[in-house]
Amino acid sequence: MGPTKLEPATTLAELRESKPDRVTIVVLSGDFDRVMAAFIIATGAAAMGMQVTMFFTFWGLNVIRREGATSGAKDLLRRMFGFLNKGGTGRLPLSRFHFWGLGTGMMKKVMRQNQMPDIGELREMAMDLGVKFIACTTTMGMMGVTKDTLIEGVDQLAGVSTYLAEARQGSVNLFI
C-alpha cells in the first residue's frame, strides 16, 4: 500500500472525534495519599471526557477489595497474610505520619471538615463517571485475593498484556 495523502487538520479532528484521549493509571500503592491522587486524576480526566482505565495491583488491590475482606486462600501463609492485610478503602494508611492510625484519622477529619470526598466516595464517583477498573490476577493469586472479595463494578480481571494494550493507546500513563 502506498502512502495516502491526508489533510492534517481534518485527519487530526477526525482522530480526536473517533478516539477520545485515553488515560491509564497503574495503582500499585495502597497508601491513602497516593490512592487519593490516583482517583483525583482519574475522576478529573473522566470529567474532561477522557477514557480512563485504572489497573489495581499489589497493595492497590486493597482499594477494590470489600471492606475488611481477608484472604480467600486455603493455605496458612496466605491466610495469615490476608489477616494482616485486610481490604477496603477505610483501612488505607497515609504514606507518612500514619502513626498507627492516629495521623491518618486526623487527616480524614480535616478532609471531612473541608467537604473533601473520602477514598470510598472518590471510588464511587470514578465508577459513576465511567472509569474502568481492572484487577491484576497475578497479585490476586499471590496475595490470596479472590474474585468474590472484590467490590462490584470491577470490570475485568487481567494481566500485563491488557494493561499494555490499553497503555499504548494512552496519552497519559501513570504509575502510582
Place this chain on the structure above:
Amino acid sequence: MLKSDVKLDTLGYFCPMPIIMTSKKIKELKLGQVLEVVSDDEGIKKDMPAWCETTGHEMVGLEEETKNSARIFKAFVKKTK
C-alpha cells in the same frame, strides 16, 4: 458583568469537585447557554479554561471578587456541543 443562564455553586469544594460538578451540570444545558460556576478554589482560574479546551466548550470569561476577605471566582462556560 457577564451573564449566565444557569448557576452552579461549588463553594467550599476543592479540586476535582468543581470540574466534575461542571461536567455533570453542563449536560443539563441547551446549546448556546452559559453556565456560571462559582468557586472559592483558586485552581479554577486555570482548570476551567483547560477543561474547556479539552472538552470543546467555550470559556466565555472569568470574574473575581472579594467577599468578606474570601476570594470568589466565577467561571462562565458556554455549551457548544
